[in-house]
Amino acid sequence: MAEPALPRRRFRHLDGLRGLIQRGPLRRLWPTTVRARATVGAVAVVAAALALASFALLGLLEANLLRNAERDAARQAETVARLAASGDLETMRPTLHGVEFVQVVNARGRVLRAYPNLAGDFPLAPVKPLRPGKESHTWQTGPLGGEHRQRVVQVTTETPQGMVTVFVGTSLRDVDAADDTTAAALAVGGPLLLATVAFVTWRVTGRALAPVEAIRAEVAGISDRDLHRRVPVPPTHDEVARLAQTMNTTLDRLESAGIRQRRFIADASHELRSPITVLRTQLEVALAVRDPELWPELISGALQDIERLQQLSSDLLLLARIDAAQPMASARLDLGAVVRDAVEARLGDRVPVRTELAAGIRVEGSELWLARVVTNLVDNAQRFAARRVDVVLRTTGGPYGRTAVLEVTDDGPGIPPGVRERVFERFTRLDDARSRDHGGAGLGLAIARDLTAHHGGTLTAGDSPRGARLVVRLPVANGAGGGAAEGDQPSRA
Known part of the structure; x- marks a missing residue:
């Protein structure tokens, strides 16, 4: 069962906030450059960390000073409580350093002893002790009317005259002074630190992005007639330098194209x-x-x-279509059958074509395009062959798997070693091939190589005792490594 849709009105405030950010004043205040955003982000992070550190520092400082003050007051209160329990309040000595006052009150609220400056005052608090123990309190205004807080330790003990409560207080002026000093230092140092962070981030980000701006300016000035220009590569060997190198590589490809x-x-x-x-x-x-x-x-x-x-x-x-890298209809094919069909479909060849095709060699690709490769290679051989054209298909092993090898040879004049790569360029014809009687526009081998590369293979011109030898190498499909290996005898037709 589908859950009921939540009422739209519950999210109206979120829509309003999103609209305020996108269209309101926050949109205009939000930085639009990477440099400004990096500076704002760094300042925001440091400000948050500084705020947390300041609160933690003030809390730890106050807790430590408060613990020291309470320890002195508790020590004095326990001393006076022992004197009261033994009935020797008269021998109570002056207070310790840091203790502001001492007052001893019995269970009826009568002040038994007060020192040094609470003599004759009323009890600090209505006391009805039930059992002995120690408590601590902090008063915003001390019993002496001071402007600083007071930390009071209250100890109740059993004496021969009954329950007695001892009040010992100490001023927290040192704690307040330390808090005020630390808060003032943080209030002054915090903005200075944030300003320093903003300045350093702005300068460092500007220096880091300066090469990017130089790259942008150079690319903006490059038109289709200025593809020879290149962007400057900074000597930093970082991400920006790699970006510039990649941009120059892309410009090289664009210029070549x-x-x-x-x-x-x-x-x-x-x-x-x-x-x-x-x-x-x-x-x-x-x-x-x-x-x-x-x-x-x-x-x-x-x-x-x-x-x-x-x-x-x-x-x-x-x-x-090949240059546009249009996807081909790929399927797993028997390469031997593709070659055989392409050769048998030829009519009126000037010289016979002999085939030696290994069985069971399967590749991934387009049957139409692979047949076009075979047709172009045989057409090229037919133009220059004297009495024979041979087509051989086999497989060979390699470190990355098995490879299908298709060789088309003829007994013509051959291809000189110095021009074996040039014959694969478009509209390139050697001197012996320039007559119209041979036909062709110099595109057959170029198309064959491009189609072979489209299938992940290579087409090269190899050595041959006589005539030309063109070799196609294609990766064998996974799980289809059958066929004759190097040195095996293919079937002859």
Whole structure:
């Protein structure tokens, strides 16, 4: 059963307080900068600690002085009580140091003895003792009419003449003077201490936040055309220095991304301009030629350029999706089956493709994107192969688990060692690959590497006795470490 809702009116005062803080004068008084908030917080904490320490100090000081005064009075009262019990009140000596007065009263309220300055006075209090004992009292105004408090010890004892009560009092002027002096010192020293704390906190916080302000000012002045600028890194090796280093690292990535984007746009514009220009030329020729027998050839060439434009636009769209880090539909896949399907779906290859695929190698990823990796690598090999293209899939062990290794080799001219990384850059084609007969816009290997990295793997160009050797390495899915290890013989197709 649901609990009944509490009446709204019970919380109206909380809503009013919240509104007062958010919209009222407290909102304007609350500090808005980190420096001011740190100063106010430090002063508030020190003020609270100082207040607690002051109350504790005054309490301990008063309790200690009061205990000393009461001890002197109790010692004198017990001495006089022993004299009264033995009947020797006449031999009572002068009071101890610090004792203001002594008065002895019997059970009928008659003053038997008073010393030194209560002689002839009435009893200090109506006394009707029932049993012997000792009590202590503090009077705001003493029996002598002084301005200081009095601490009185009352001792009742049995004597041959009956119950007798002894009053011994001492002035608390020393206690009051110590309290006043300590309170005055705290009243003067407390604000000075708080002012010192506020000043030191303000200065220290300002010095600590000065690099942050310098970083903020520098970042505020950086536009999309000034990504080469960097924020100053303070030589403090603290959190602010690490923040500046992280900011500079971020600016490095932004600058690299901007340069890459501008280069990509320029290269894409160049690659699109060529087929569009050729296509326009062919269409203009078709319009100018009146011979119907030449139209099929002209239209066939135009369709080839349109197909090239479609492929280029598809590649550009895929690169945009990869750069945007769009999530992929991931599933556990049999990598051997993915490679086999991608190879068998190819029609009209110039040279045959031979496969050696280990069974049972499972990876996490997108079947469409992994098939695109295989297609791009085989396309690249087909452009330059002389008589054969080999696709080998196996696994190899490592310190962090098993790795799936996919190798695509051909017997073409190969890739020189000095340009093996450059072939993976977008719109990069080596001299032997620049003719239109080979086709391609220089995006196939770049797309393959980006898709491989999206799956947590790598794509590199390795050594080969002849031709090019491109190697894909992907992490094997957990619990799916089957397949042929390094040196095992995969199945040959």
